[in-house]
Amino acid sequence: MTSTFLADKRSGQGTDLPPPEKVRARGRARRRVLHWLTAVAFQVPALVLFIGLVMLPMVFALYAAFFRWGGFGMPSDYVGTDNFTDLFDNPVFLGDLWRCLVLVVLSLVFQLPFALALAVALNQKLRGRAVYRMLFFAPYVLSEAITGVLFSMVFAPDDGLADHLLGAVGLDGVGGLWFADPSYVMATLFLVMTWKYFGFHMMLYLAGLQSIPRELTEAALIDGASPWQRFRNVTLPLLAPTLRISVFLAVIGSIQLFDLVWVTTQGGPDHHSETMAVTMFQYGFKRYQVGYASAISVVMFGICLVFALAYQRFVLRRDLEGATTTMRGDGK
Amino acid sequence: MTARKTARTLPLHLILVAVGAVMVLPLVYAVLSGFKSTDELSSNPFGLPKHWLTGNYTDILGGSDFWKLLGNSTLIAIGTTVLVVAVSALAAFSFARFAFRGREVLFTFFTLGLMFPFAVAALPLFLLLRSLELLDNPLGVILPQAAFGLPMTIIILRAFFREIPGELEEAATLDGCSSFGFFWRVLLPMARPALGTVSVLAVVTSWNNFMLPLLVFTDNTWWTLPIGVQQFQGQYSAEYARVFAYLVLAMVPALAFYSVAERQLVGGLTAGATKG
Numbered sequence: 001m002t003s004t005f006l007a008d009k010r011s012g013q014g015t016d017l018p019p020p021e022k023v024r025a026r027g028r029a030r031r032r033v034l035h036w037l038t039a040v041a042f043q044v045p046a047l048v049l050f051i052g053l054v055m056l057p058m059v060f061a062l063y064a065a066f067f068r069w070g071g072f073g074m075p076s077d078y079v080g081t082d083n084f085t086d087l088f089d090n091p092v093f094l095g096d097l098w099r100c101l102v103l104v105v106l107s108l109v110f111q112l113p114f115a116l117a118l119a120v121a122l123n124q125k126l127r128g129r130a131v132y133r134m135l136f137f138a139p140y141v142l143s144e145a146i147t148g149v150l151f152s153m154v155f156a157p158d159d160g161l162a163d164h165l166l167g168a169v170g171l172d173g174v175g176g177l178w179f180a181d182p183s184y185v186m187a188t189l190f191l192v193m194t195w196k197y198f199g200f201h202m203m204l205y206l207a208g209l210q211s212i213p214r215e216l217t218e219a220a221l222i223d224g225a226s227p228w229q230r231f232r233n234v235t236l237p238l239l240a241p242t243l244r245i246s247v248f249l250a251v252i253g254s255i256q257l258f259d260l261v262w263v264t265t266q267g268g269p270d271h272h273s274e275t276m277a278v279t280m281f282q283y284g285f286k287r288y289q290v291g292y293a294s295a296i297s298v299v300m301f302g303i304c305l306v307f308a309l310a311y312q313r314f315v316l317r318r319d320l321e322g323a324t325t326t327m328r329g330d331g332k
Numbered sequence: 333m334t335a336r337k338t339a340r341t342l343p344l345h346l347i348l349v350a351v352g353a354v355m356v357l358p359l360v361y362a363v364l365s366g367f368k369s370t371d372e373l374s375s376n377p378f379g380l381p382k383h384w385l386t387g388n389y390t391d392i393l394g395g396s397d398f399w400k401l402l403g404n405s406t407l408i409a410i411g412t413t414v415l416v417v418a419v420s421a422l423a424a425f426s427f428a429r430f431a432f433r434g435r436e437v438l439f440t441f442f443t444l445g446l447m448f449p450f451a452v453a454a455l456p457l458f459l460l461l462r463s464l465e466l467l468d469n470p471l472g473v474i475l476p477q478a479a480f481g482l483p484m485t486i487i488i489l490r491a492f493f494r495e496i497p498g499e500l501e502e503a504a505t506l507d508g509c510s511s512f513g514f515f516w517r518v519l520l521p522m523a524r525p526a527l528g529t530v531s532v533l534a535v536v537t538s539w540n541n542f543m544l545p546l547l548v549f550t551d552n553t554w555w556t557l558p559i560g561v562q563q564f565q566g567q568y569s570a571e572y573a574r575v576f577a578y579l580v581l582a583m584v585p586a587l588a589f590y591s592v593a594e595r596q597l598v599g600g601l602t603a604g605a606t607k608g
Contacts, residue, residue, distance in 0.1 A: 038511055039430035039432040039435075042425055042426035045418075045423075046422065049479045050445065050479055050482050050483075053460070053476050054445050054453060054479050057456035057460055058456065060456045118351065122348075126344070134594060136351065137594075137598065141536055141590040142583055143540035143586065145540075145558035146579060148562075150358055150359075153365075153572065153575065159373070161358065161377065168378075199355075200601065204602055252449055255449065256450065256451040258542075259543060262546075280451070280455060281543075285455075294456065297451075297454075300452045305447060308447035
């Protein structure tokens, strides 16, 4: 395989063949075309599905965003960039952007460091660490909708578990309305998100930590580095790729947050917990302003794209690395 | 020595137990509340039920609604998984074992799918499904779920297929195996662990999907569990105890699946995140 692989790749790149081999070259060219067709044939089902149901809808949204359109027939009322300029005058949408930023910052400041600390703790030999790991990660497998319903009961005003607990430790009246309180709804939402997702980030970090060769931290230990120095100068830099992915996933998660909000507050009270996805849903599916809602989709995509480019650069670099090492027969 | 070590790790254990308690508490609260009456819930919020009422649970299990939701969720999850794994395996095989012009471009094209979340495409996708008359049809959920699962599945399978030694393919070719024969008879059986991993990922993603079934299923014929739970809460909003029982029953399949497939799920998620 490795040798034919090499040859194919070379001819694929169009290395000139010496003239006396012309006849053989023609046979080779035919084989090459056949080879290419076989390779592509395997891709066809995936391509059809991916282009038809992922790429085309996206491109269509980009088109529909420039029309005033109720969603029936084809869009015809071209309004240029009006939808976008309206969008950036819409206090609800500007609030969505702000709330998205708030969730991202809260994640970066509290959730991810918390997950990292627990990952470091559970990366050492510790009695019961498998149980802790399994427990912390468990909420990840629950549906966001079911989690939302559960916590709307836990945070039910006055009668839920949260208020009863606060009352039991003498903090009567500290809780209150939770999801129904405009000033605390985002904090409550963030608590639920942390409950559900910190275990996932912890698992990512644990996988990253386990791929760091022990010799490196041992060498630092012999050199007399303190635990903090070992963490700061050895572990953290080597964990950087994992951290980047975890941050990326947290950002994407905040941008597309829908299920949890829809089930607990539907964006209320008075838009105080609305996210971009919820606003898009409201305009697109409740008010039939499909062109306007498409513009929201496009902005969401734009934000994802900006964040992804940083990530993609990293992925691409690894891919190129992969392509060169494949040639040496190494799978990685 | 061990005593000193225990003393050193004691504060750590205390923290871990506290975090664990916060994780478990809502779940235990829900289970216990399901055994109470709604009246008892406010007078006795966290104690054990005075009388263990099983009626909330048995009423739900005795009716047909819950089982129908469970059946729908199962059917859609299996359909999605079979489709996405089959289609991705073919594509990943081509990416991993063929050198062809445009390979890296095509692969990058698929990885683009990782960059935008489903919510971004939800609206145009809904319009497309409507024009294809796939609303209120399980395929309206299965096909898009499979399409959105492709990038991650292809990435994981490609990485795995690459690690299978080339000598095997040479041997199979010498024995007269075609490309597809090698794929079907040699590669797939060897890739069983990787196929298990991506299947578990696909099942969990499909099982928990909320937005797409919410959009596609306008009546309750094909509703899945997450939709059913939300509707049930709306319908019985005053009967807390019943809602708790419903919630618990709806969580059982996911948690049971997690307890048997934890390794594959964690392996898949971390591989997806680090290899992607």
